[in-house]
Amino acid sequence: MDRKQCCVKLSVQPSRGLMDEKFIILVQNVFPGFQLTLHALYKCDDGHSWEAFAHYTASAIGTVNVSEDPSLGGTYSGVEPMGLLWSLRPVPGSKPWLRMRKMNVQTPMVVTISVYPGHQTEGFLDQVSLAGVVVERWYMAPGVRRIPITEAGLTATLFLPPGPGPFPGLLDLWGGGGKLVEYRSALLASHGFASLALDYLTPKVTIETGKMVDNQYFERAYKVLEQHPQILSSRIAMIGLSFGTCITFKMAVYSQVAKLRCIVCISGSHVQPIDGSVEQIMSFFNKNAEKTRFNNENQVIWHDLLLPIPTDPSLKVDVGQLQCPLLLVVGEDDQNWPAHESAMDIKEMMERAGNSHLLTLLSYPNAGHLIEPPFTPFAKASAFRDISSRQMLVALWGGETAAHSRAQEDAWRKTLVFLRANLYAGANTDATSFSNL
Amino acid sequence: MSDTVAPMLSVFPSRALVDENFKVVVENLPPGSPVTLHSLHQCEDKHYWEAYGHYISNHRGTVSVTDDLSFGGTYTGKEAMGLLWSMRPVPGSREGLRLRKRNVCSPLLVNISVYRGHVVEGFREQAPLASSLTERWYMAPGLQRIEIREKGVRGTLFLPPGPGPFPGLLDVWGGGGGLVEYRSALLGSHGYASLALEYFAPGELKSSDLEFNYFETAFNIVKDHPQVMPDKVGIFGLSLGASLTLLLAAESSIIKVGRINCPVMVVNSHDDQNMATVESSEDMAQMMRAAGNLHLLTRLYYPDAGHLIEPPYTPHFRATKFVKDTKEKVILLWGGQTKPHSDAQEDSWKKILAFLEQNL
Numbered sequence: 001m002d003r004k005q006c007c008v009k010l011s012v013q014p015s016r017g018l019m020d021e022k023f024i025i026l027v028q029n030v031f032p033g034f035q036l037t038l039h040a041l042y043k044c045d046d047g048h049s050w051e052a053f054a055h056y057t058a059s060a061i062g063t064v065n066v067s068e069d070p071s072l073g074g075t076y077s078g079v080e081p082m083g084l085l086w087s088l089r090p091v092p093g094s095k096p097w098l099r100m101r102k103m104n105v106q107t108p109m110v111v112t113i114s115v116y117p118g119h120q121t122e123g124f125l126d127q128v129s130l131a132g133v134v135v136e137r138w139y140m141a142p143g144v145r146r147i148p149i150t151e152a153g154l155t156a157t158l159f160l161p162p163g164p165g166p167f168p169g170l171l172d173l174w175g176g177g178g179k180l181v182e183y184r185s186a187l188l189a190s191h192g193f194a195s196l197a198l199d200y201l202t203p204k205v206t207i208e209t210g211k212m213v214d215n216q217y218f219e220r221a222y223k224v225l226e227q228h229p230q231i232l233s234s235r236i237a238m239i240g241l242s243f244g245t246c247i248t249f250k251m252a253v254y255s256q257v258a259k260l261r262c263i264v265c266i267s268g269s270h271v272q273p274i275d276g277s278v279e280q281i282m283s284f285f286n287k288n289a290e291k292t293r294f295n296n297e298n299q300v301i302w303h304d305l306l307l308p309i310p311t312d313p314s315l316k317v318d319v320g321q322l323q324c325p326l327l328l329v330v331g332e333d334d335q336n337w338p339a340h341e342s343a344m345d346i347k348e349m350m351e352r353a354g355n356s357h358l359l360t361l362l363s364y365p366n367a368g369h370l371i372e373p374p375f376t377p378f379a380k381a382s383a384f385r386d387i388s389s390r391q392m393l394v395a396l397w398g399g400e401t402a403a404h405s406r407a408q409e410d411a412w413r414k415t416l417v418f419l420r421a422n423l424y425a426g427a428n429t430d431a432t433s434f435s436n437l
Numbered sequence: 438m439s440d441t442v443a444p445m446l447s448v449f450p451s452r453a454l455v456d457e458n459f460k461v462v463v464e465n466l467p468p469g470s471p472v473t474l475h476s477l478h479q480c481e482d483k484h485y486w487e488a489y490g491h492y493i494s495n496h497r498g499t500v501s502v503t504d505d506l507s508f509g510g511t512y513t514g515k516e517a518m519g520l521l522w523s524m525r526p527v528p529g530s531r532e533g534l535r536l537r538k539r540n541v542c543s544p545l546l547v548n549i550s551v552y553r554g555h556v557v558e559g560f561r562e563q564a565p566l567a568s569s570l571t572e573r574w575y576m577a578p579g580l581q582r583i584e585i586r587e588k589g590v591r592g593t594l595f596l597p598p599g600p601g602p603f604p605g606l607l608d609v610w611g612g613g614g615g616l617v618e619y620r621s622a623l624l625g626s627h628g629y630a631s632l633a634l635e636y637f638a639p640g641e642l643k644s645s646d647l648e649f650n651y652f653e654t655a656f657n658i659v660k661d662h663p664q665v666m667p668d669k670v671g672i673f674g675l676s677l678g679a680s681l682t683l684l685l686a687a688e689s690s691i692i693k694v695g696r697i698n699c700p701v702m703v704v705n706s707h708d709d710q711n712m713a714t715v716e717s718s719e720d721m722a723q724m725m726r727a728a729g730n731l732h733l734l735t736r737l738y739y740p741d742a743g744h745l746i747e748p749p750y751t752p753h754f755r756a757t758k759f760v761k762d763t764k765e766k767v768i769l770l771w772g773g774q775t776k777p778h779s780d781a782q783e784d785s786w787k788k789i790l791a792f793l794e795q796n797l
């Protein structure tokens with residue numbers, strides 16, 4: 001007859017951490033060999049509930065250490081210290097096609113981690129757990145300052161690290177979904193980079209006039225960084241994801257105003273009409289709209305819109321003229337953009353031009369399009385509003401949960417090392433201060 | 438402006454409980470350069486507290502407070518947490534200040550900075566090379582703070598997150614009076630349902646009005662709480678509270694039967710100028726030896742530590758203001774030397790937590 005398990009000790013260290021930091025989950029005081037389920041519950045700002053769970057068997061001394069012991073099943077398996085975060089998914093009965101994005105970075109993500117008896121797969125919220133703790137995950141480190149920027153007609157937010165500076169600067173561009181997405185910039189500022197998150201598809205000026213921004217909009221954003229008293233004008237970089245990479249490539253190669261020290265391009269492409277504005281680049285993509293495919297679940301695959309990679313030089317940014325280091329990050333299962341094919345072409349162009357020593361290519365098998373900061377829950381497909389057609393669709397991003405999450409963690413660490421090496425003085429590329437990542 | 442970017446100062450973890458360690462690292466300094474690491478805190482009463490240590494960067498331009506030695510300042514040697522425990526009021530402050538946080542729901546904010554050279558004063562008048570902010574919390578996330586006004590008992594209960602049941606603690610402070618919550622908050626963060634008990638209004642030492650009954654009622658409130666294990670409730674006392682604790686353990690018919698029948702841990706400092714605690718605990722040990730229950734007693738004895746053994750890294754106060762019942766303001770000499778006292782706080786806290794875990 002089973003003695004009832006009680007007095008289970010559960011601890012998560014640290015209980016308050018940054019979003020990209022690892023934690024250690026320890027269960028103690030259970031019977032040796034006891035079967036238990038670890039469960040994470042998160043209620044996001046929109047009110048949706050997300051959960052993850054994993055099955056463990058306690059050791060001979062009655063403990064489970066998530067950093068060392070394998071999960072035997074659940075929303076992740078194997079030894080995965082952070083699996084309870086990156087495998088979070090909407091609870092059964094939720095609205096379909098959700099994607100977790102925290103828009104308010106001034107409050108933490110609050111996650112409840114609990115232990116349940118046995119290897120369970122559902123009904124967690126209908127029962128009392130054996131033990132539970134609360135963990136806070138922050139995008140902003142203490143002392144990071146959040147400054148809304150509305151000058152020069154911009155819609156942006158600047159995140160400054162604590163202290164007098166001067167700091168290197170970063171211009172941070174997201175993709176075709178628009179909106180002002182702050183979380184990556186907040187996290188970058190927590191690592192010592194003054195980072196400007198810029199809304200360029202749905203800024204105030206576009207909402208009010210119906211007109212998309214011109215290329216000077218981005219140069220004005222650059223100038224905000226260049227002229228800021230706490231930012232070093234000689235150490236400004238740019239990071240772009242998806243559509244944001246189009247602007248990043250263009251500015252790095254062609255802009256007379258922007259002197260970028262280095263650039264990071266994630267899940268994007270150099271393919272575009274090189275003299276085009278945002279609007280013109282978008283119509284260029286839409287010209288190939290008939291190449292849109294749908295999978296069995298009617299999810300949109302936009303991967304082919306830019307294919308084949310053109311040979312016409314007016315249709316792709318001449319990366320052979322790039323004069324600063326480029327970190328290129330792509331997922332090989334990207335179903336939204338031909339990021340991998342573009343990366344191959346970029347590599348070839350740079351090799352021909354003799355500047356391929358500037359290129360670092362990180363290509364991840366089984367990773368999809370949305371290569372986000374680490375431990376962000378994986379979404380293989382989610383609801384997406386197409387900016388031009390205003391239609392709500394389900395976009396297939398691609399990737400497989402564990403491989404994609406590994407890619408996010410690795411790419412982020414390497415991105416920080418790359419930025420530090422290029423933006424902070426000296427040869428101190430020693431990664432020891434990221435040992436907590 | 439020069440092309441040089443600022444050195445990088447990092448504190449990890451940036452948000453922690455007050456009894457947790459942190460690592461302070463400075464990178465990107467010129468190699469072999471003298472620098473001063475400085476901490477600054479403005480307490481609730483608006484006074485400023487600071488500490489500092491003098492370091493020299495290595496060949497890679499790095500200083501690590503955990504690994505390197507401080508050559509001067511408010512602490513010397515290899516002291517990972519020296520920037521906290523050696524804090525003292527900035528020059529020009531009033532006499533006899535004590536750092537105590539009353540609002541435990543918000544963190545202690547400490548500014549950590551690095552200055553060029555070996556600086557000894559005037560920190561707030563010059564610009565540091567870099568600075569960072571760290572939060573030190575008494576309350577872990579999910580900990581509930583519940584005000585108790587029940588059966589005449591006044592206090593605050595801290596309940597850990599989760600279904601429980603939890604071991605319980607009655608936390609009895611000293612003769613300073615008022616309601617001191619931070620130790621209970623910290624104990625709650627370690628998994629105990631802890632009731633911080635108010636038994637004097639601040640400044641009122643009405644010892645004749647102190648009734649045994651009050652403490653027994655308080656003890657029962659903890660014991661009877663639906664989320665507390667009734668057979669796992671202990672008492673934690675400091676200073677006058679310690680005397681009370683021992684009295685309750687020995688004499689109370691409700692709080693464990695008979696003469697001391699439960700494990701007791703006594704923490705003593707040799708340089709205690711406030712109460713003759715060493716002599717008392719010697720006496721107590723003899724009594725227990727005679728009664729045959731000496732095995733229940735654990736004594737921790739710290740030479741050169743003072744009276745106020747607070748949670749770790751709390752700055753040391755050799756003497757602070759205190760208000761007696763006659764409204765006379767006196768300075769009470771608590772005693773102790775800063776470094777040994779801080780070591781005592783750190784060591785005793787660890788041992789206390791282990792003792793509680795073992796017995797509760």
